[in-house]
Amino acid sequence: EPEVTQTPSHQVTQMGQEVILRCVPISNHLYFYWYRQILGQKVEFLVSFYNNEISEKSEIFDDQFSVERPDGSNFTLKIRSTKLEDSAMYFCAGGRASTDTQYFGPGTRLTVL
Amino acid sequence: AQSVSQHNHHVILSEAASLELGCNYSYGGTVNLFWYVQYPGQHLQLLLKYFSGDPLVKGIKGFEAEFIKSKFSFNLRKPSVQWSDTAEYFCAVNALGGGADGLTFGKGTHLIIQP
Numbered sequence: 768e769p770e771v772t773q774t775p776s777h778q779v780t781q782m783g784q785e786v787i788l789r790c791v792p793i794s795n796h797l798y799f800y801w802y803r804q805i806l807g808q809k810v811e812f813l814v815s816f817y818n819n820e821i822s823e824k825s826e827i828f829d830d831q832f833s834v835e836r837p838d839g840s841n842f843t844l845k846i847r848s849t850k851l852e853d854s855a856m857y858f859c860a861g862g863r864a865s866t867d868t869q870y871f872g873p874g875t876r877l878t879v880l
Numbered sequence: 881a882q883s884v885s886q887h888n889h890h891v892i893l894s895e896a897a898s899l900e901l902g903c904n905y906s907y908g909g910t911v912n913l914f915w916y917v918q919y920p921g922q923h924l925q926l927l928l929k930y931f932s933g934d935p936l937v938k939g940i941k942g943f944e945a946e947f948i949k950s951k952f953s954f955n956l957r958k959p960s961v962q963w964s965d966t967a968e969y970f971c972a973v974n975a976l977g978g979g980a981d982g983l984t985f986g987k988g989t990h991l992i993i994q995p
Contacts, residue, residue: 771923800982810924810970812982823981858924865981866912866931866974871924 769793771872773859779878783848788875790842790859799842800860849879882907882975886986893961894994901956901989903971912974913954915945919967966993
């Protein structure tokens with residue numbers, strides 16, 4: 768059964784550095800999402816992406832964040848200048864329709880020092 | 881904006897006990913409802929979902945959930961839990977027409993099953 772994959776599994780970075788988190792969604796999915804979960808808190812929606820553009824974003828997804836699907840397979844989340852409070856688990860998800868089931872990747876644990 | 885409440889943050893049960901985890905949401909319109917499970921060291925997996933039709937839905941591993949529209953609830957149940965059900969359980973909603981296609985999650989319930 769196909770799965771969503773994410774790399775790296777754990778990323779440690781210094782405050783102010785740029786990070787790129789990578790995801791490979793399931794091949795027949797059309798809608799893609801990023802979520803984050805700060806330790807001890809709920810999973811929060813960041814952004815949704817469809818047809819090579821952002822379809823929805825939350826208040827968390829400010830100018831420091833960007834997403835792209837550069838080659839039709841990878842789906843990336845970039846944080847331009849990381850802050851301590853960006854430390855969290857970041858989950859990628861995908862689905863065939865905007866209201867359909869979303870299938871999640873294993874997550875990338877981002878630690879900002 | 882929609883929100884999801886899970887009232888039980890930590891639940892400890894013995895094997896063979898019955899389970900009910902509460903989930904309430906706030907949104908006046910149509911919703912799709914989900915329960916996801918995260919086993920230790922693994923990623924979020926879909927347990928079951930409700931889109932329309934029979935409000936009692938059955939999922940994997942003997943879980944079921946009932947959508948009660950009048951109570952804005954989607955409680956998860958299992959008649960007899962096993963040690964392997966130890967995991968974090970998340971209720972989530974997708975508010976149709978709510979302007980956002982991302983899922984809104986509850987805080988999760990950490991379930992521990994004692995052998």
